[in-house]
Amino acid sequence: MANTKTVSEPKGIFIKQLMEAKGLKNKDVAEAMGTSDVNVSRLLSGQRGLDLDWLHAFARALEVPIWELFQPPGRNGKISGEPEVKAHLRRIEGLPEEAVNHVWRLISGYLEDAG
Structure with missing residues (x-):
């Protein structure tokens, strides 16, 4: 039987979202961390494990305290x-795009009615 490795994005860590909020690309963060953009990509995709040293490096590169890597960026959640x-x-795992759009329509309709 072939040995296959399942790769999944690290859950509960919001590095990609913080990068997006700050307008940073993998190469920008990699440069600040002193590593390659390929390595950053592997860390963010789950192909390479994130340990505490890497988390500290990401926090320094993004200029945030390390705890901010574990909460969605924005206005206090x-x-x-x-x-x-x-x-x-x-x-939400398994939620199709059609459902995302449907839920958004429900939320926006509620907000319009409440406003």
């Missing part, structure tokens, strides 16, 4: 607007 809401809905 609050989200607003269609892109942010949909991004969070897409994190």
Whole structure:
């Protein structure tokens, strides 16, 4: 039987989202960390394990305290607007895009009625 390795993005860590919020690409973060963009890509995709040293390196590169890597970026955990809401809905494993759009329509309709 072939030995296969399942690769999955590290759960509960919001490095990619922080990078996106700061407008940083893998190469920008890699340069600040003193590593390659390929290595950063492997760390973010789960192909390479994230240990405490790597987490500290990401925090330094993103200029945030390490604990911020473990919470969604934004207003103290609050989200607003269609892109942010949909991004969070897409994190729900198995939720198809059609459902994401449907839930957004329900939320936005409720907000319009409440406003």
